[in-house]
Amino acid sequence: MSVAQNNQARRKAARSGLPAVADLSQPLPKRMITSRMFWVTVALLILYAACLVLLYRQVVPDQKVPGGRLIGLGHEAVPISAKYAAFTAVPLSLLFLWLDRFKPWRFWVWLMVFLWGACVATFFAAQINSWAASHLSIIGDGDPATGSRAAIYVAPWVEEFAKATALFWVAILMRYRWVSRLSGIALAGLAGAGFAFVENILYYGRVYRYAANTFGQVEPEQALQGLFLQRGVLTFFGHPLFTSMTGIGLAIGLRSKSKVVRVIAPLAGFCAAAFLHMSFNTAATLVQGNQLLLTYLFVALPALLAMIIFIVRQEFREGRLIRERLTDYARVGWVPTGDVLPMSRLRTRLRALWQSLFRGGHAPLATLRVQRAETELAYLRDSMTRGLIDDAGLEREKFLLSRIRAARGAAVIQPEARADYGRIRELFGRRRAIPSYAPPSYPGPAGIGGSMPAPGTAPIGPAATQYSKVDPNWKPPGE
Structure with missing residues (x-):
């Protein structure tokens, strides 16, 4: 791309409010x-x-x-x-x-x-x-x-x-x-x-x-x-x-x-x-006295409750919007189909980010980058369909897709049923010391309070039974 084309692309992006790539x-x-x-x-x-x-x-x-x-x-x-x-x-x-x-x-x-x-x-x-x-x-x-x-x-x-x-x-x-x-x-x-x-x-x-x-x-x-x-x-x-x-x-x-x-x-x-x-x-x-209390109970608190209900509804609405817009990219194969549902659910995203912490390496940063890039991609698609952003959004779209492809290999998209805490135990947990026993030797430990015979005494176990040597001249008495 020439310098003139690059400057023109920057002006178009600035006109649409798109951020410049650092x-x-x-x-x-x-x-x-x-x-x-x-x-x-x-x-x-x-x-x-x-x-x-x-x-x-x-x-x-x-x-x-x-x-x-x-x-x-x-x-x-x-x-x-x-x-x-x-x-x-x-x-x-x-x-x-x-x-x-x-x-x-x-x-x-x-x-x-x-x-x-x-x-x-x-x-x-x-x-x-x-x-x-x-x-x-x-x-x-x-x-x-x-x-x-x-x-x-x-x-x-x-x-x-x-x-x-x-x-x-x-x-x-x-x-x-x-x-x-x-x-x-x-x-x-x-x-x-x-x-x-x-x-x-x-x-x-x-x-x-x-x-x-x-x-x-x-x-x-x-x-x-x-x-x-x-x-x-x-x-x-x-x-x-x-x-x-x-x-x-x-x-x-x-x-x-x-x-x-x-x-x-x-x-x-x-x-x-x-x-x-x-x-x-x-x-x-x-307003004073009981009238003020009634105003608080029947005007102020209902207004607060209405705002809370509105916020909860907006949370579900934003999840549906992200799911619908990412589906557009999944249909043409630009975004994996398995990314659509996890990215539209806050709880799933939080679990994926939590489990990425136990994988170590670049997994947490990659997971966060993929979540942010795919969310921005969904809102960018929504802005383009509304007519708020012109064709300048296509360059931003390519940048986000390339960022997703680069980070997705190390990211956690769909969390497991249970996080792998074994790595944390290996990194931060105490390893149980394995005793290194000396090779067995006869006659074994002994001394005051010991449970084995002292050196020079008869062994225990199968070797404890000893037989005398056979005398070839032995015969019953009286013969």
Whole structure:
């Protein structure tokens, strides 16, 4: 292929969002420096650090204001609040990482989205919410309802926009890898979990500091635990659930050929997220007592249950899609027929990867490569049939097929009924020492406490019976 044809192929692949094949002949530092994503990651890390430092200086130390002093969270409250906030953030993050298993994102994408929600989204939302609350308070002119107006009318839109920005960035830069609604839910959930993590630190720190400065009413730790029960246990799903609406809308738009759907679906998802958030804040602000409990039981929990059912249905749907698209390749003989069913079942894929660990060598890496390549091949076929990718996908298709053929010989496709644990016992188990006995020798062991006769005594066994020599002159007496 000439240079012009190569450049034209690269432009066509970039237009369809297809990833460029890494030149492994180049050293790793050079590949990193010339990678666009590397510099995007560096810029994002600097932005995250700046937002986190600015937010810390704004809310943690006490601030001098006209006419007095504004009490901050305090340096002693931040580690305690972070510990309680992590009890919710860590399991939620692991849950969303586990959710997207057919074609998972790279770990650094998950990390960047989580940190965006934790650093950038919280800092941006804190500035806008504070500005809006101050203006609504002035306009309200002493109206008691002004305290809740910002939480109901401003915060949902601002916070959902701040969290959803990370999703739109991923959709723009890596739209080819956004293959399903599960991908959108996983990314949105991580952004929401990161936002909730920092927001919970702020809420926990405020109640802890307030209880510490109010002597004789309630212990700071007890007040913090009460708020943790409300925010960290009963309503832990709030922010991830809201932002998931935007993720689903973006996934529908990216997987559709219609330009109208590509515009309307993300906007509809964002509006659904904001309205859900607004409803939640309205109930938490204006509803009290038994009515709040009924709202939680008959509105919040059913919404969570509906999302869980939707996710389970999507898991089965993605399995059917992979099975149908790999069948297309199996019919023409490009993919073995025995690969279709194992690649469409998560449990079978996990068992195959587990058993490959006990074969040693290149089996684990080959199994992982085959699973990822065949999954990407299925989604690539689906994109081509939908008209989302033009003939530029043919080159990517050839690359994936060659990668499958190269790694399939050492990979585990269909797992056995039981893994071969013998190799692990050989590698890591203790080998039982076989005693090396000395060759038998007469008269054997003896001495004090020995069970054999001492040297010089009569032997045991068949040799113990001894006969005298025959006397040829012997005869009966008396003859």
